[in-house]
Amino acid sequence: MFDFLSQIIRELKLWINERKKAALTELPQGIKTGLLKHLKPQEEILLTLRSFRAIYKPPRWIDSNTFFNSWFILTNHRIIVARNSSSFKKFRDILLHTVNQTEYEEGERESRLTIHSPGTVDIIEFLKEVRAHCEDIEGMVKKALKEAYTMKPDVAFCYECGSQIPRHSKFCPECGIRLLT
Numbered sequence: 001m002f003d004f005l006s007q008i009i010r011e012l013k014l015w016i017n018e019r020k021k022a023a024l025t026e027l028p029q030g031i032k033t034g035l036l037k038h039l040k041p042q043e044e045i046l047l048t049l050r051s052f053r054a055i056y057k058p059p060r061w062i063d064s065n066t067f068f069n070s071w072f073i074l075t076n077h078r079i080i081v082a083r084n085s086s087s088f089k090k091f092r093d094i095l096l097h098t099v100n101q102t103e104y105e106e107g108e109r110e111s112r113l114t115i116h117s118p119g120t121v122d123i124i125e126f127l128k129e130v131r132a133h134c135e136d137i138e139g140m141v142k143k144a145l146k147e148a149y150t151m152k153p154d155v156a157f158c159y160e161c162g163s164q165i166p167r168h169s170k171f172c173p174e175c176g177i178r179l180l181t
Contacts, residue, residue, distance in 0.1 A: 007144050023129045024050045027071060034088020040077065041108050047074040052110060054081045055123040056092055067091050072113075072124050074144055079115065081124065093123060096148035104138035106131070113137060118158060 073080040081092040091119040101116040
């Protein structure tokens with residue numbers, strides 16, 4: 001009898017852990033349905049994680065914005081931050097080939113992914129519970145970035161205004177700033 005009860009308790013714990021993981025890694029149906037309509041034909045979802053906080057810092061810091069309890073969605077073309085609601089509501093859409101730099105830091109209670117793209121900084125924070133379900137967030141993002149850059153080898157983006165320019169340009173045709181080569 002005791003073995004039977006301990007087996008039931010083990011199974012129940014496994015089931016609860018799977019439900020917790022699903023709540024942190026699997027998009028709710030309404031968001032998933034809207035997201036699938038939003039994706040381009042060859043775009044694939046690589047990773048979905050619930051984020052604790054998403055911070056957007058544009059060139060004019062007055063327009064900064066923060067959303068709590070949002071979804072971090074990594075595809076092979078972009079990073080999407082969606083609000084956690086009953087339907088798909090996009091907060092940020094960052095094309096991977098426009099990303100200049102990423103930084104990933106792990107803290108005691110949370111981890112932070114900082115994404116630099118022309119004129120903006122996005123900071124996405126994940127709680128420790130989420131991090132446990134995806135150990136290599138940084139590696140997945142870097143791999144997706146590398147693949148995105150190889151798809152557009154002759155295109156670069158101005159670090160000042162974000163305009164798309166030929167890769168070996170010396171000056172930006174839009175804002176006129178001298179580019180680093």
